[in-house]
Amino acid sequence: MTPEITETGFPPISVEGKTAVIIGGTSGIGEAIALAFAENGANVVASSRTMQKVSDTAAKIRNRGRRTVEITCDVTDRSSLCMLRNKVIEAFDTVDILVTSAGAISRDSLIEISEEEWNNVIDIQLTGVYRSIQLFAREMTAGSIINISSIIPQVAAENLPAYSAAKGGVDALTRAAAKELAPDIRVNAISPGFVITPHNKETYRKGTEKRKKIQQRGLLDRVAKREEIAGAAIYLASDSASYVTGEVLTVDGGVANSIF
Numbered sequence: 001m002t003p004e005i006t007e008t009g010f011p012p013i014s015v016e017g018k019t020a021v022i023i024g025g026t027s028g029i030g031e032a033i034a035l036a037f038a039e040n041g042a043n044v045v046a047s048s049r050t051m052q053k054v055s056d057t058a059a060k061i062r063n064r065g066r067r068t069v070e071i072t073c074d075v076t077d078r079s080s081l082c083m084l085r086n087k088v089i090e091a092f093d094t095v096d097i098l099v100t101s102a103g104a105i106s107r108d109s110l111i112e113i114s115e116e117e118w119n120n121v122i123d124i125q126l127t128g129v130y131r132s133i134q135l136f137a138r139e140m141t142a143g144s145i146i147n148i149s150s151i152i153p154q155v156a157a158e159n160l161p162a163y164s165a166a167k168g169g170v171d172a173l174t175r176a177a178a179k180e181l182a183p184d185i186r187v188n189a190i191s192p193g194f195v196i197t198p199h200n201k202e203t204y205r206k207g208t209e210k211r212k213k214i215q216q217r218g219l220l221d222r223v224a225k226r227e228e229i230a231g232a233a234i235y236l237a238s239d240s241a242s243y244v245t246g247e248v249l250t251v252d253g254g255v256a257n258s259i260f
Helices: 028-039 051-063 078-092 115-137 161-181 209-217 226-237
Strands: 019-023 043-047 097-100 143-148 185-192 248-251
Touching (some): 019 028, 019 078, 019 115, 028 043, 028 097, 028 226, 043 051, 043 078, 078 115, 097 115, 143 161, 143 226, 161 185, 161 248, 185 226, 226 248
Parallel strands (some): 143 185, 185 248
């Protein structure tokens, strides 16, 4: 769908009036995206496996003057995703934006990771994205799908074999989905670098060895705030990105491209 060009000469960077679903939207980067969309005029459904987190995030969305519905979702369960999709369509008639941000990680080495743990990470981080796109795209006549990937597939990361493989698969799936769902549905991914969230703020706090290594390698001499990833999501979801599809947008302060 080709957007109208405004008097300024380009489509606006806005999600005003759109309906957005953020799977994995009640914590971390996903929550930041959900709240940013709400602040910018979208009705937002932020879902995860925990009802208390869903309710807490829904309250924040309503406090920003936007509508939402409260429903949990498990990306490893196809019926759970179907219930989420149907509930959103019942409430809003349509889905304009889908963000897949559910996460799981294992820090076991390739030699030590169990097959059970490997399968769990792949099921949530990759197969869950496939399930989400497939089920929601069937009911979307147009819009934007954004997958949250990572810079980890671009670098040699220690003790993250399942996560690396899953996120590399997300990048490839993003391009394949963009091809199949064109021209009306755009599919892109965001590849964040190191981002401070409530769960890792101690790991990345100033003075830690981890923080020092990131600042030495990155070009901006700091770790990202999760709201900075949300800014990229607003762009990709907006009509201003109407000619952008099949892309993996790296937002990492230059870490992946810096060898020194």
